[in-house]
Amino acid sequence: MIELSGLEVVAGGFQTGPLDLRVDDGRYVVLLGPSGAGKSLVLEAVAGVRRAAAGRAVIEGVDVVGLPPERRRVGLVFQDGLLFPHLTVAANIAFGSRGGRGGERRGEVERLAEKVGVAGLLTRRPASLSGGERQRVALARALAAHPRALLLDEPLSAVDPEAREGLQDVLRRVCRERRLPVVHVTHDRHEAFALADECAVLIDGRLHQTGRPLDVLRRPADAAVARFLGARNVMRARRDPRDHRVALLADGGSLRTADELPGEAVLVVRPEDVRLAPATPDGSLTATVTRLTLQGGHVLVRLEVPAALDALVPAAEVERLGLAVGLRVAVSVRPTDVHVLPAG
Amino acid sequence: MTRSRQRRPRRPRGGATRVAPALAALFLLAVALGGCGSGARQVRLMYAGSLIVPFERLATAFEEQNPGVDVVTESHGSIQVLRHVTELNDRVDVVVSADEQLIPPLMYERDDPATGRPWASWYCSFATNRVVLAVSPRSPLADELTPHTWYRRLAAGDVRFGLADPRFDAAGYRALMVLQLAEREYDEPLLLEDTLVGRFTTPITVEHEKGVDVIEVPEILETSAGSNIVLRGASIQLVALLESGDLDCAFEYESVARQHGLKYVRLPASVDLGHERLRDRYASVRVKLDFRRFASVRPEFTGDVIRYALTIPANAPDAELARRFVAFLLGPEGRRILAADHQPLLRPPEPDDPAAVPEEVRRACAGAG
Amino acid sequence: MSGRRISPFWALCVAAGILVVVFVAMPAASMLAGAGAGLLGEALRQDDVRRSLVLTVSAALITTVIGFVAGVPLAYLLARKEFPGKRAVEGLIDVPIVFPHTAAGIALLTVYGRQGIAGRLLAPLGLEFTETVAGIVLAMLFVSLPFLVDGSREAFALVDERYEHVARTLGSSRFGAFARVTFPQAWRGVLAGALLMWGRGISEFGAVVILAYNPKVISVLTFERFEGFGLRAAQPPAVLIVLVAFLVFVLVRALSAPRRRRSGTEPP
Numbered sequence: 001m002i003e004l005s006g007l008e009v010v011a012g013g014f015q016t017g018p019l020d021l022r023v024d025d026g027r028y029v030v031l032l033g034p035s036g037a038g039k040s041l042v043l044e045a046v047a048g049v050r051r052a053a054a055g056r057a058v059i060e061g062v063d064v065v066g067l068p069p070e071r072r073r074v075g076l077v078f079q080d081g082l083l084f085p086h087l088t089v090a091a092n093i094a095f096g097s098r099g100g101r102g103g104e105r106r107g108e109v110e111r112l113a114e115k116v117g118v119a120g121l122l123t124r125r126p127a128s129l130s131g132g133e134r135q136r137v138a139l140a141r142a143l144a145a146h147p148r149a150l151l152l153d154e155p156l157s158a159v160d161p162e163a164r165e166g167l168q169d170v171l172r173r174v175c176r177e178r179r180l181p182v183v184h185v186t187h188d189r190h191e192a193f194a195l196a197d198e199c200a201v202l203i204d205g206r207l208h209q210t211g212r213p214l215d216v217l218r219r220p221a222d223a224a225v226a227r228f229l230g231a232r233n234v235m236r237a238r239r240d241p242r243d244h245r246v247a248l249l250a251d252g253g254s255l256r257t258a259d260e261l262p263g264e265a266v267l268v269v270r271p272e273d274v275r276l277a278p279a280t281p282d283g284s285l286t287a288t289v290t291r292l293t294l295q296g297g298h299v300l301v302r303l304e305v306p307a308a309l310d311a312l313v314p315a316a317e318v319e320r321l322g323l324a325v326g327l328r329v330a331v332s333v334r335p336t337d338v339h340v341l342p343a344g
Numbered sequence: 345m346t347r348s349r350q351r352r353p354r355r356p357r358g359g360a361t362r363v364a365p366a367l368a369a370l371f372l373l374a375v376a377l378g379g380c381g382s383g384a385r386q387v388r389l390m391y392a393g394s395l396i397v398p399f400e401r402l403a404t405a406f407e408e409q410n411p412g413v414d415v416v417t418e419s420h421g422s423i424q425v426l427r428h429v430t431e432l433n434d435r436v437d438v439v440v441s442a443d444e445q446l447i448p449p450l451m452y453e454r455d456d457p458a459t460g461r462p463w464a465s466w467y468c469s470f471a472t473n474r475v476v477l478a479v480s481p482r483s484p485l486a487d488e489l490t491p492h493t494w495y496r497r498l499a500a501g502d503v504r505f506g507l508a509d510p511r512f513d514a515a516g517y518r519a520l521m522v523l524q525l526a527e528r529e530y531d532e533p534l535l536l537e538d539t540l541v542g543r544f545t546t547p548i549t550v551e552h553e554k555g556v557d558v559i560e561v562p563e564i565l566e567t568s569a570g571s572n573i574v575l576r577g578a579s580i581q582l583v584a585l586l587e588s589g590d591l592d593c594a595f596e597y598e599s600v601a602r603q604h605g606l607k608y609v610r611l612p613a614s615v616d617l618g619h620e621r622l623r624d625r626y627a628s629v630r631v632k633l634d635f636r637r638f639a640s641v642r643p644e645f646t647g648d649v650i651r652y653a654l655t656i657p658a659n660a661p662d663a664e665l666a667r668r669f670v671a672f673l674l675g676p677e678g679r680r681i682l683a684a685d686h687q688p689l690l691r692p693p694e695p696d697d698p699a700a701v702p703e704e705v706r707r708a709c710a711g712a713g
Numbered sequence: 714m715s716g717r718r719i720s721p722f723w724a725l726c727v728a729a730g731i732l733v734v735v736f737v738a739m740p741a742a743s744m745l746a747g748a749g750a751g752l753l754g755e756a757l758r759q760d761d762v763r764r765s766l767v768l769t770v771s772a773a774l775i776t777t778v779i780g781f782v783a784g785v786p787l788a789y790l791l792a793r794k795e796f797p798g799k800r801a802v803e804g805l806i807d808v809p810i811v812f813p814h815t816a817a818g819i820a821l822l823t824v825y826g827r828q829g830i831a832g833r834l835l836a837p838l839g840l841e842f843t844e845t846v847a848g849i850v851l852a853m854l855f856v857s858l859p860f861l862v863d864g865s866r867e868a869f870a871l872v873d874e875r876y877e878h879v880a881r882t883l884g885s886s887r888f889g890a891f892a893r894v895t896f897p898q899a900w901r902g903v904l905a906g907a908l909l910m911w912g913r914g915i916s917e918f919g920a921v922v923i924l925a926y927n928p929k930v931i932s933v934l935t936f937e938r939f940e941g942f943g944l945r946a947a948q949p950p951a952v953l954i955v956l957v958a959f960l961v962f963v964l965v966r967a968l969s970a971p972r973r974r975r976s977g978t979e980p981p
Contacts, residue, residue, distance in 0.1 A: 044878075047878075047882050048881070048882070049878035049881065049882065068881070068887075069881040069882050070882075070883075070889075072882070073884075074882060075882060076878075076882045078879065082875055082876060082879050084876060084879075084880075084898075085898065086897045086898050095880070096882075098884060141883065142882075142883070145882075147882075421940075423941075424940050424941065431944075432944070512937075512941045564760070566761065566927060566928070567844070567927045569845075569928070571844075574843075574844055574927075575927060576926060577926075577940060584819075584822075584923075585843070588823060588826045588827075588828060588829070589826060589828030590822065590827045590828070590843045635942075
């Protein structure tokens with residue numbers, strides 16, 4: 001188990017923390033945040049390659065903050081793998097394994113290589129491997145040292161999109177099998193959602209929210225988290241004095257909410273929750289389509305209420321509705337899909 | 345559609361573009377300064393190392409008296425000084441040897457292949473000296489080196505003393521002569537052998553022939569490991585080691601010891617090669633250099649009073665300026681400078697063949713009577 | 714591949730290269746030609762030449778080993794750490810390069826001579842630096858150490874420090890990370906520096922001749938031969954040492970060259 005209490009790391013005038021975070025054995029926690037938020041600094045401090053300014057990091061009951069990295073038994077996998085270029089894959093993996101005789105160690109190397117899917121590459125040199133292969137070897141190397149915790153710093157960033165999914169599977173499977181507490185750092189929220197048992201959102205050096213991916217996604221704790229997680233529609237609104245469940249948007253229009261609103265609030269609506277229908281002359285909210293952007297199987301529709309509002313609509317629906325720039329459509333959002341945040 | 349010129353953004357002047365002009369300027373300056381050749385007339389002197397102190401002063405004084413003249417100086421052991429002219433094809437205006445005996449065999453009896461004539465045809469002896477045992481100011485054994493005990497201490501082997509290489513410097517073979525003469529003086533028959541045995545990888549030996557002691561110096565002379573003798577190519581190089589304390593004592597000329605303010609042990613007159621009247625005594629020792637492979641010097645020197653001699657080689661680049669310098673050296677001003685630096689002088693200077701010396705030199709010798 | 718125009722840039726490089734190679738090769742070639750095989754063979758048979766050759770090469774080797782042991786840790790420190798006065802230290806390390814050699818010899822004499830501060834301290838240990846091999850090694854060490862330190866420092870600096878971090882998370886100590894990860898990637902640069910150091914030691918004259926005229930290293934022997942016996946006598950030892958050093962350089966570079974793989978992607 002990893003337990004961080006009040007952990008602070010300072011680098012180049014930028015402070016990260018104090019952080020409190022707990023990762024149980026076998027749990028996969030993703031530390032999510034925009035680039036430059038200080039996520040890597042946290043990993044480096046826990047691994048011991050950087051000094052923590054304050055706080056504790058207790059791993060399996062031992063506070064490692066005062067220990068040199070070689071005594072911490074914490075595995076660290078870097079974004080570019082950092083495989084030792086002068087050693088073969090097998091030698092890389094075997095680097096940190098201790099004890100046992102040659103034969104035992106070779107056997108373990110082969111088993112690990114098989115587990116991460118690089119069994120056929122043992123005699124190759126790192127320079128001749130692809131990004132994905134390199135990360136697998138880096139993982140095997142970290143595991144060969146029998147760490148008590150595993151830290152991964154943007155492990156998938158340098159890997160081709162096609163190879164990413166395979167690597168994700170390997171990561172989850174192996175860590176689960178070994179019951180290792182894992183902290184995986186990334187700026188890619190899709191990666192986080194795919195892998196995490198728990199998400200910890202780090203923005204500007206502060207932990208804004210921890211929770212299950214779905215909770216964090218649908219109930220962001222504040223505007224910063226919401227924006228980072230792709231909630232494109234973040235709007236300031238006032239409570240309608242006549243009905244405390246109606247929000248008056250700053251630039252015009254209104255939305256119904258499920259619960260009573262405070263006097264001033266910030267509303268978050270995910271684009272996929274914005275429903276479009278042919279415009280009708282009744283009093284519902286209408287908007288003009290100003291832009292259509294194809295994204296995979298969906299289309300991001302920008303609307304002008306006059307406030308800007310984004311809707312994510314399946315491509316088939318776009319065709320059915322005959323959406324085009326300039327068209328006026330009716331916009332509706334289910335009250336339960338309107339997520340209310342305190343103003344400020 | 346008209347093509348509009350893209351305005352290229354101005355790149356900020358980085359380090360390289362700022363350094364380059366400065367470096368270029370420095371380079372040009374260096375070339376200018378270095379290339380500043382003196383259009384001056386040059387007179388090249390090559391002389392025995394023991395003369396370095398007075399000769400630097402002579403050079404400066406001559407330059408002051410003759411503006412536009414540049415005196416170029418170079419010093420080596422006496423044998424090497426002459427061989428620079430006769431073997432290394434150096435064009436020198438004035439050569440000065442610490443041993444007049446060296447000039448006839450090296451310069452009269454051999455011809456300049458370019459002219460078919462001897463390298464030189466006269467010399468003029470002008471100064472003398474004495475061999476002393478200079479003592480290092482930093483030696484803990486200084487008190488034990490007295491006129492009565494020095495030879496025994498050297499033979500005992502626990503005193504580190506310096507010797508010029510007898511193959512290259514007159515001071516070297518003179519020191520050997522001193523040791524041999526000391527045997528007779530102090531009645532210590534094995535003094536030379538005791539002092540030198542085991543100190544060299546190839547030994548220096550002595551033969552006694554018909555009342556003359558002949559010291560043979562091997563072709564390869566190297567001190568053996570742990571030897572208490574230190575060899576240097578020119579006696580003047582021993583001075584630095586005396587000053588630093590890395591030598592306890594060394595055989596030096598008296599003038600050099602006095603120039604450097606070194607204490608020294610005065611040697612008996614019959615030993616120090618400094619007295620005209622004792623020439624016959626000195627002649628009882630000879631030094632033979634066993635040059636087999638590189639025979640170019642008639643390698644046998646007879647003990648004699650020390651006499652410094654100079655000449656102007658036949659192929660001197662600027663003979664006229666050379667004569668003027670020699671006249672200056674032998675004249676009152678030059679003699680004053682030499683005397684101030686403790687260089688004993690011959691009064692008057694003695695040319696070996698008055699008919700052969702240049703007019704100016706003869707006049708200078710006559711005037712210094 | 715017909716009608717391929719040589720780019721003017723490469724032509725310039727080749728022209729400059731030819732000039733430089735000729736400049737360096739001519740003195741060496743003329744010496745070799747002047748000496749002739751007969752004279753060389755004779756030189757090898759001469760006792761003093763052989764002894765001097767062995768002395769010079771082995772003294773330089775001892776010097777290089779000492780330099781390696783003392784210089785590599787310093788080079789590593791300079792490559793990895795920042796500290797106040799670091800620029801001054803780096804400048805100081807390079808001072809022996811600009812020190813005129815005789816001045817260096819004199820400086821060493823005043824410190825390590827019999828009456829010098831260090832000389833007096835070390836004498837009871839049996840170490841004397843005038844007229845001894847120890848003095849030769851001392852002089853060589855002083856003038857050649859910067860080459861090894863500079864070369865090694867650059868080599869270490871080129872190895873990403875993060876490799877060492879990774880190694881330590883895998884359980885390596887600081888020294889283990891250095892020995893198993895950094896040094897194996899930097900060794901060629903260190904070797905190049907050591908080779909330069911060795912070569913520089915062999916060629917030293919001014920500092921050695923002041924501290925230890927005897928026993929004679931090749932440069933001193935050559936000088937003495939030249940002064941005392943003339944050009945002819947001086948050539949054989951000079952040529953021998955140049956040949957020996959050249960062979961060693963070529964051999965070491967050949968053995969340490971990385972295996973280059975042809976990529977086959979040269980732009981026109």
